Amino acid sequence: MSDQEKAAKRAQWEEINRAKAAAKEKERVASESAAPRTGTPDKKFQAVRGTRDLLPPDTGLWNRVEQTAHDVFSTFGFGEIRTPIFEETEVFARSIGAETDVVAKEMYTFGDRPAEMPTMSEIAASFGNYARQLILFFDRGEIPQTESNRGLIELLKIKVRDLDEAYRVVEASKKTGVGLQTAFGRCNDILLEMGSVTNGLVLGASLTMRPEATASVCRAYIEHNMQQLPQPVKLYYMGPMFRRERPQKGRYRQFYQIGAEILGGPDAPAIDAELIEMLMTFFEKCGLQGTELSINSIGHAADNCRRGYVAKLREELIKVKDKLGPDSQRRIETNPLRVLDSKLEHEQAFIEKLPRIADHLCDECKAHYAAVKRDLDLRGVVYHENWRLVRGLDYYMRTTFEITARGLGSQNAVCGGGRYDGLVELLGGPPTKGIGFAIGEDRLILSLQEGGKAPAAQGPDVFIAWMGQNAYATAIRAAKTLRNAGLRVELPATELKFGKALERASKLGSRFALILGDNELQSGEWTLKNLATSEQQKLTEQALLEYLQKL
Ligand code: HAM
Numbered sequence: 371m372s373d374q375e376k377a378a379k380r381a382q383w384e385e386i387n388r389a390k391a392a393a394k395e396k397e398r399v400a401s402e403s404a405a406p407r408t409g410t411p412d413k414k415f416q417a418v419r420g421t422r423d424l425l426p427p428d429t430g431l432w433n434r435v436e437q438t439a440h441d442v443f444s445t446f447g448f449g450e451i452r453t454p455i456f457e458e459t460e461v462f463a464r465s466i467g468a469e470t471d472v473v474a475k476e477m478y479t480f481g482d483r484p485a486e487m488p489t490m491s492e493i494a495a496s497f498g499n500y501a502r503q504l505i506l507f508f509d510r511g512e513i514p515q516t517e518s519n520r521g522l523i524e525l526l527k528i529k530v531r532d533l534d535e536a537y538r539v540v541e542a543s544k545k546t547g548v549g550l551q552t553a554f555g556r557c558n559d560i561l562l563e564m565g566s567v568t569n570g571l572v573l574g575a576s577l578t579m580r581p582e583a584t585a586s587v588c589r590a591y592i593e594h595n596m597q598q599l600p601q602p603v604k605l606y607y608m609g610p611m612f613r614r615e616r617p618q619k620g621r622y623r624q625f626y627q628i629g630a631e632i633l634g635g636p637d638a639p640a641i642d643a644e645l646i647e648m649l650m651t652f653f654e655k656c657g658l659q660g661t662e663l664s665i666n667s668i669g670h671a672a673d674n675c676r677r678g679y680v681a682k683l684r685e686e687l688i689k690v691k692d693k694l695g696p697d698s699q700r701r702i703e704t705n706p707l708r709v710l711d712s713k714l715e716h717e718q719a720f721i722e723k724l725p726r727i728a729d730h731l732c733d734e735c736k737a738h739y740a741a742v743k744r745d746l747d748l749r750g751v752v753y754h755e756n757w758r759l760v761r762g763l764d765y766y767m768r769t770t771f772e773i774t775a776r777g778l779g780s781q782n783a784v785c786g787g788g789r790y791d792g793l794v795e796l797l798g799g800p801p802t803k804g805i806g807f808a809i810g811e812d813r814l815i816l817s818l819q820e821g822g823k824a825p826a827a828q829g830p831d832v833f834i835a836w837m838g839q840n841a842y843a844t845a846i847r848a849a850k851t852l853r854n855a856g857l858r859v860e861l862p863a864t865e866l867k868f869g870k871a872l873e874r875a876s877k878l879g880s881r882f883a884l885i886l887g888d889n890e891l892q893s894g895e896w897t898l899k900n901l902a903t904s905e906q907q908k909l910t911e912q913a914l915l916e917y918l919q920k921l
Pocket of ligand 1: 581582583584613615620621622623624625626627629630631783784785786787788789790805806807808809810811812813
């Protein structure tokens with residue numbers, strides 16, 4: 371093979387490589403964007419595993435529950451906060467704790483990138499140009515200016531210069547016909563090096579779909595200087611959260627929480643007690659039956675309090691280590707408190723014999739816990755103590771609580787919460803007290819449904835059976851008047867024969883059929899048929915409105 375042929379082959383190879391990189395990028399972009407246009411046309415899409423559609427009439431119950439939360443929480447002086455559905459990963463990782471299941475396994479995390487930056491496929495014709503864009507976006511501050519990125523960008527600048535030079539040599543060799551193969555070889559080497567440099571760049575922040583909202587609320591408290599407002603600040607929220615858990619009844623990957631947080635002010639036990647009272651009032655107003663409130667205190671992180679207890683617990687756990695399952699064995703090292711959460715049958719006997727935190731609380735934490743319980747008694751809140759209630763997120767201290775409800779199987783915790791003094795500080799804010807809870811709305815709804823609290827599907831109040839174009843105009847006017855009066859009205863879009871219209875009205879569960887035909891228009895008296903009793907009456911427009919409004 372001549373030099374020229376070899377050079378041509380290399381050029382071809384370079385083209386193929388570029389095309390491959392472009393195709394890969396295209397595939398990535400396509401998989402990120404909505405509805406690809408190709409593929410099997412008869413593919414049936416389904417909601418992603420662990421997510422689900424909420425449909426009427428169930429959504430009626432969801433709305434009722436949410437309205438109850440708005441009503442009850444506002445009577446306790448809480449205002450609604452809406453935080454974004456994703457945050458910088460660090461917000462959650464730092465708050466919830468790197469060793470927790472949520473952070474270690476369950477977060478939906480993705481890398482961001484500047485919106486305007488062209489993708490590889492858009493400038494696939496030249497990898498050199500892509501590298502130039504990366505440099506430009508870095509210099510403009512649109513790619514994170516971290517130390518590692520800065521080093522890589524400096525390297526990329528050198529490679530871009532090397533590449534320009536190598537291309538110049540290629541052009542010169544083309545003219546002389548000498549050294550073309552070597553020149554192309556050099557270009558390829560530089561392109562490969564550029565590839566590995568750009569792969570190492572982090573194009574945007576690491577973001578995470580919120581697995582919970584306490585961390586977000588604390589981030590917002592700091593960001594909006596809420597410590598300058600009268601303290602404590604009382605906030606509540608509702609909305610979807612995301613955790614990559616194994617789906618089962620009452621456990622989803624997109625689930626909904628209704629939560630409340632009290633930030634700032636003192637750590638007076640009355641704050642803990644009032645928050646719990648509000649929660650129980652809410653459940654009562656929702657009609658939730660069979661709730662059980664468990665409380666505990668896990669003290670604070672000091673040698674004479676929780677830290678001392680954890681050391682003791684670890685010591686005892688090591689003694690029975692080989693009797694425990696692999697999860698608990700691992701937790702002896704990472705977080706011994708979580709062993710107390712274990713539901714494994716064969717571990718229960720060992721766990722019951724372990725030292726209890728109540729016997730190791732410092733005097734302040736002991737007094738705080740006793741005062742919380744006294745205050746709950748004063749408010750008539752029924753609870754039982756559960757020394758094993760440690761909760762799965764790292765930010766808790768002192769009061770922790772959980773509520774279980776009926777009809778939920780193994781996932782019966784309908785709410786969890788606790789105190790988290792110090793979390794705001796951990797996120798870069800001033801020392802701030804904090805306490806809150808989050809209700810699993812999906813579970814609350816399930817429990818209400820199991821308890822027969824589901825609303826039946828609501829049919830229309832009035833189905834307007836109109837016949838003839840003249841009646842149509844009157845029907846539109848009647849529908850408008852009745853809807854303005856707050857009645858649910860079904861106005862069929864096409865004319866139906868009398869029998870069909872009544873059949874449709876019954877199927878929809880309508881209470882009344884308003885019959886509008888030539889006779890009614892001529893007489894000015896409209897026919898109203900009660901579909902349950904089949905009674906019919908003739909009424910003027912005004913009388914009809916008055917009659918329906920009284921129902
Ligand atoms: P959590 O215990 O992780 O606490 O969640 C609170 C409630 O959310 C649980 O009791 C459960 O009802 C519901 N929940 C959690 N994961 C799922 C899931 N995968 N599917 C369905 N429901 C679920 C927190 O999130 C804390 N942020 C609560 C808090 C607020 N603590 C202080 N302030």
